[in-house]
Each structure stands twice: as structure tokens, then as C-alpha cells.
Amino acid sequence: MPVLVAVVLVVAGCAAAATRLRVAAPVLLVVVGALAGLVPGVPLVEVEPDWVLLGVLPPLLYSAAVAMPATSFRRELRTISGLSVTLVVVSSLLLGLFFSAALGLDLGWAVALGAIVSPTDAVATAIARRAGVPARVLTLLEGESLLNDATALVLLRSAVAGAGAAVSVGAVALDFVLAVAFAVVIGVVVGRTMLAVRARVADPTVTTLLSFTVPFLAALPAEAVDASGLVAAVVAGLVTGHRAPRVLTPRDRVSDALSWRTVELALEGAVFLVMGLQLEALVVDVRAQHGSLHLVLGVAAVGLALTVAVRAAYVVLLLRSARRRVRHSAERSAWLDEVEQRVERRVQHLPADGDTRAVRRVERFRARVRQARHDLDYVLDERLGPREGVVIVWAGMRGAISLAAAQTLPASTPDRPVLVLVAFTLAGGSLLLQGLTLPALARRLARPATADDRASRTRARMHALLDEVAAREGQDAPRVQVLRAQRTALLDALEEGALDPDAVGHALDVLDAEESGLELRGEGLRTS
Incomplete structure (x- = not known):
């Protein structure tokens, strides 16, 4: 001992x-x-x-x-x-x-x-x-x-x-x-x-x-x-x-x-x-x-x-x-633009009361396209x-x-x-x-300048997403409900590759700490 x-x-x-x-x-x-x-x-x-x-x-x-x-x-x-x-x-x-x-x-x-x-x-x-x-x-x-x-x-x-x-x-x-x-x-x-x-x-x-x-x-x-x-x-x-x-x-x-x-x-x-x-x-x-x-x-x-x-x-x-991958990604970017345009035209022609399964399939495909786009941006x-x-x-x-x-x-x-x-x-x-x-x-x-610029853009996109979610939930929504909606939005964006993982991780830590504090003070919502 x-x-x-x-x-x-x-x-x-x-x-x-x-x-x-x-x-x-x-x-x-x-x-x-x-x-x-x-x-x-x-x-x-x-x-x-x-x-x-x-x-x-x-x-x-x-x-x-x-x-x-x-x-x-x-x-x-x-x-x-x-x-x-x-x-x-x-x-x-x-x-x-x-x-x-x-x-x-x-x-x-x-x-x-x-x-x-x-x-x-x-x-x-x-x-x-x-x-x-x-x-x-x-x-x-x-x-x-x-x-x-x-x-x-x-x-x-x-x-x-x-x-x-x-x-x-x-x-x-x-x-x-x-x-x-x-x-x-x-x-x-x-x-x-x-x-x-x-x-x-x-x-x-x-x-x-x-x-x-x-x-x-x-x-x-x-x-x-x-x-x-x-x-x-x-x-x-x-x-x-x-x-x-x-x-x-x-x-x-x-x-x-x-x-x-x-x-x-x-x-x-x-x-x-x-x-x-x-x-x-x-x-x-x-x-x-x-x-x-x-x-x-x-x-x-x-x-x-x-x-x-x-x-x-x-x-x-x-x-x-890695250099070959960059060249390939640059070439693929133009092709992906065409794919995105075709998908958006397909979405516009979907009837408002159409087959929900078809809508879900299109949404899943749009998510995969967005993920591919973010992956290309990451490589470039x-x-x-x-x-x-x-x-x-x-x-x-x-x-x-x-x-x-x-x-x-x-x-x-x-x-x-x-x-x-x-x-x-x-x-x-x-x-x-x-x-x-x-x-x-x-x-x-x-390369400090490049890293700082990229971090600034990431923070701006993340704060814009959080503000958008908060506005969608409304000013009268309970704070815990807003925090949970913001967490879900961040996780969805992270899975698509739209945001930097380190920045999202830090934001999730902040959201977790705030929600934990609310729960400890008895202000949290009861989960079923």
C-alpha cells in the first residue's frame, strides 16, 4: 500500500x-x-x-x-x-x-x-x-x-x-x-x-x-x-x-x-x-x-x-x-454540383401529400449528398x-x-x-x-493564420445553427427543451460533417454542463 x-x-x-x-x-x-x-x-x-x-x-x-x-x-x-x-x-x-x-x-x-x-x-x-x-x-x-x-x-x-x-x-x-x-x-x-x-x-x-x-x-x-x-x-x-x-x-x-x-x-x-x-x-x-x-x-x-x-x-x-485525393476531390466537386441540382429538382416535383416513404428516401439521399459535399470540402x-x-x-x-x-x-x-x-x-x-x-x-x-480563419468560420456556422434552433423553439420554450434541440442539431450537423468535431465537442460540453446545472436545481423537464 x-x-x-x-x-x-x-x-x-x-x-x-x-x-x-x-x-x-x-x-x-x-x-x-x-x-x-x-x-x-x-x-x-x-x-x-x-x-x-x-x-x-x-x-x-x-x-x-x-x-x-x-x-x-x-x-x-x-x-x-x-x-x-x-x-x-x-x-x-x-x-x-x-x-x-x-x-x-x-x-x-x-x-x-x-x-x-x-x-x-x-x-x-x-x-x-x-x-x-x-x-x-x-x-x-x-x-x-x-x-x-x-x-x-x-x-x-x-x-x-x-x-x-x-x-x-x-x-x-x-x-x-x-x-x-x-x-x-x-x-x-x-x-x-x-x-x-x-x-x-x-x-x-x-x-x-x-x-x-x-x-x-x-x-x-x-x-x-x-x-x-x-x-x-x-x-x-x-x-x-x-x-x-x-x-x-x-x-x-x-x-x-x-x-x-x-x-x-x-x-x-x-x-x-x-x-x-x-x-x-x-x-x-x-x-x-x-x-x-x-x-x-x-x-x-x-x-x-x-x-x-x-x-x-x-x-x-x-x-x-493525399495530393491525388485533393485532385480527385476537386474533379468530383463539379459532378456533385450536378447531383445536388438533380436532387433539388426531384424535391420540387414531389407532391405535398405524396408517399411518405418516397419523401424519406429523398431526404436520406440528400443527407448523403450533403455528407459527401462536406467530406470534399474537408479534403480541400x-x-x-x-x-x-x-x-x-x-x-x-x-x-x-x-x-x-x-x-x-x-x-x-x-x-x-x-x-x-x-x-x-x-x-x-x-x-x-x-x-x-x-x-x-x-x-x-x-500555419496559424489558416487555422485561425478556419476556426472562426466554424464558430460562426455553429453559433448561427444554435441561434436558429433557439429561434425555432421560441422564447417561451423551457430552457432544457432548447438545450436538447440544440444538442440534436449539433449532432446531426456533426454526422453530416458540416462542423468541426473539436468545436462541436466543446459546444456539447457547454450544453451538458448547463443542462446538468438546471436539473440539479430542479428546473429540468421530467423525462419519460
Whole structure:
């Protein structure tokens, strides 16, 4: 118990100090942990890898997925899939070839090490957000960090199996597809079911308590059928984040937001602190076996450079694809204009008392056309150029998942302490080097004028929509009724892609807080 209290106090202290020092809290926690590990009398901290992979990562990824706007994820699904699957696979193979040559490992074990250090850490998103990078870059970084952990762990499992027996590429690919497919199904079922259950609970405290079970209800069954528990937790989070504003009460959502923020801080902080504390033990093990750290440091340094180089090469291809998408969107815009005109002519010819089903079909089609128009505007307005590409490359830092994955290596792994220390050194070096320099780089490459103009236009459209809804409800309408109508209008506009997700999220928070206050004062309407 004293150790747990000490960890919580250190995490809280570092989080507060990080804000003043303008550095990411995980970076500070790793440094503090490493220094604390050198102090005589500090106990050796050993954490079971399964506790991290099944006890810590599912709630962290679930929480991040809940906060991920579904519209942004849908728009960038292809790019996110490339970063979280294709890039991880390519990085794992190329790093595996290097580790095999540098450490004299069998290719299977070398690829396993490559898979361990291939996924990026979500801490980059928090750093980039504070530095004011464009919303589209944040979406890519968030989406990548949600899914690439699962890709790396499936590759790691296959590589370890292949180190002892012949495993075909087809078998690995099939294993990955099945693991993801089953995980998606389980995540959707758990997410929708738990939302339905929580919607029937009147107490916000109980509702939030139930939300803490969702990532585990998704991850544990998925792991039991050899699917990806992390993907299941992510999918459950995406479903929850998309549907919760229409299903849960404002008091439920306010309670969830505050509670999950605290959980995130505690879990993520503890993981990075433990990373630092374990450094001394790893160094002692490697020195006892090899007498020197030169090989480990050299391999980790070259491996880190290789990860950045591979990521840079992939981002160059990504930017070329983004430019082609812009050209295609510009060409498609004219075609969409014609479609909109034909739809409007069709609407004008519908009889006033016509078939309601036909009217609904036309309205649904009009909504899809509007969504396509907003998607085109998004691609044309939020362009990815060299500046954004540099930020995406440098934000690909490694973190806690690499150390947790390294510790899942079997005890029979050749030179296991060396592999674990290489993973730690590479991940820790990446976190310190890239984490400390990313804010300055992002600010230097930012396009403030363009971002400010776009934000101003978004706020103007959103306020106009809110004013229109308030006027439609009338001055005599109860305030809660107006707030609910405004929330519905914002959610409808968000699903169509008409408004920026971050701006809508902030507006929804304001509406939730006001409605919760009215309900607490007894001025709310009774819901049936």
C-alpha cells in the first residue's frame, strides 16, 4: 500500500510540474522513474506483462476511442489503416533484418523485436494538440495510436511462433484478419449492449462505474477466442463515443468525462513511471551477461534512426496519395454540383401529400449528398503538405507498449535481457528525443493564420445553427427543451460533417454542463 500511495503522489506531482515546465508528463515520469531507480533502498518494481496488456492498455485505448470523433475517423480510415497496419508491418520486417544482422538473432526473434518497437505511443497526440497542429494531423495520430498496438502484438505473436516452427506469410495474414474481424464484432456488441444497459440506470455514479467494465468486457472475451483484445476495446470505445450523446443523459456524460480523465492520468502515469524504475534492473542484467552496454546502445540508436527513416519514406508516399485525393476531390466537386441540382429538382416535383416513404428516401439521399459535399470540402480545406508531413514523422515516438510487449517474450528467448533493454532504450530514447523537441517543431511549422480563419468560420456556422434552433423553439420554450434541440442539431450537423468535431465537442460540453446545472436545481423537464 505505501508503494501505491507513493506512485499516485509522484504521478500527480509530475503531471502538475509538467504543465509548468511545458513538457509532456510521460517524459518527466520516465526521467523521474529512472533517477529514482538509482536511489539505494528503492524497491525493484516488477509488473506482469499481462497486467499491462490486459489491465492497463484496454481502458486507456477505450478512453481515447470514446473521445475520437466518429466523423474524423471515418474520413481518414484508409490513411489510418495504412499507418497502423502497413507501416507497422513494413517497419517490423525491416527492423527485423537489421536486428538479425546486428545481434546475430534468428530472423523470427529479430522480427519479433521489430514488432515490439514498431507501434507509436498516444502521448504524441497530447503533445501535438498543445502545440496547435492542424486537426487533420491530430486525427491521423490519434487513429494510428488506437490501432497500431494491436497490429504489432499480432505480429509479435506470429513471429514468436515462427521462431520455433515454420509459419507461412499466408498463415500470419489469416491470423491477423481473423483476430481483427472477431474483435470488431465483439467490440460492437459490447459497446451497444452496455450503452443500452447504462441508459436504463438513473444514477450517474452507477452509470460511470459500469463504464469502467466496458473495455474489459470487450477485451477479455476477444483474447479468449485468440482475437485482439485491444481492437475490441477500441471498437467498443468508438461505438460508445458515437452513440453516447444521443443515449446517455448530460449528467452521465459529465460524470464519465471527469472520471475517465482521472483514470487515464493514473494508469498512463503509472506505466511511464514503472518504465523508468525498471531501467536499472535491465542494465544490471545485461552487464552481468555481456559486461558492456555498447552493443545495446548502438543497436538501439541505429534502430531508432531506422524507425524514423522508414516512417519518413512512408509519409512521403502518404503525401503523394493525399495530393491525388485533393485532385480527385476537386474533379468530383463539379459532378456533385450536378447531383445536388438533380436532387433539388426531384424535391420540387414531389407532391405535398405524396408517399411518405418516397419523401424519406429523398431526404436520406440528400443527407448523403450533403455528407459527401462536406467530406470534399474537408479534403480541400485540410490539406496535408510537407509541414504536416514533418510533424507526422517526428510524432511517431515509441512508448510504454514497446516495453510491455518486450516483457511478453518467452523465458527461452535467446539473449532475452538484451532484447528487452534494446526495446526499452529505443522507446525511452524516442520518447525523450522526439517528445522534448516535438512542441518546438510543431509550433515552428504551424500555419496559424489558416487555422485561425478556419476556426472562426466554424464558430460562426455553429453559433448561427444554435441561434436558429433557439429561434425555432421560441422564447417561451423551457430552457432544457432548447438545450436538447440544440444538442440534436449539433449532432446531426456533426454526422453530416458540416462542423468541426473539436468545436462541436466543446459546444456539447457547454450544453451538458448547463443542462446538468438546471436539473440539479430542479428546473429540468421530467423525462419519460
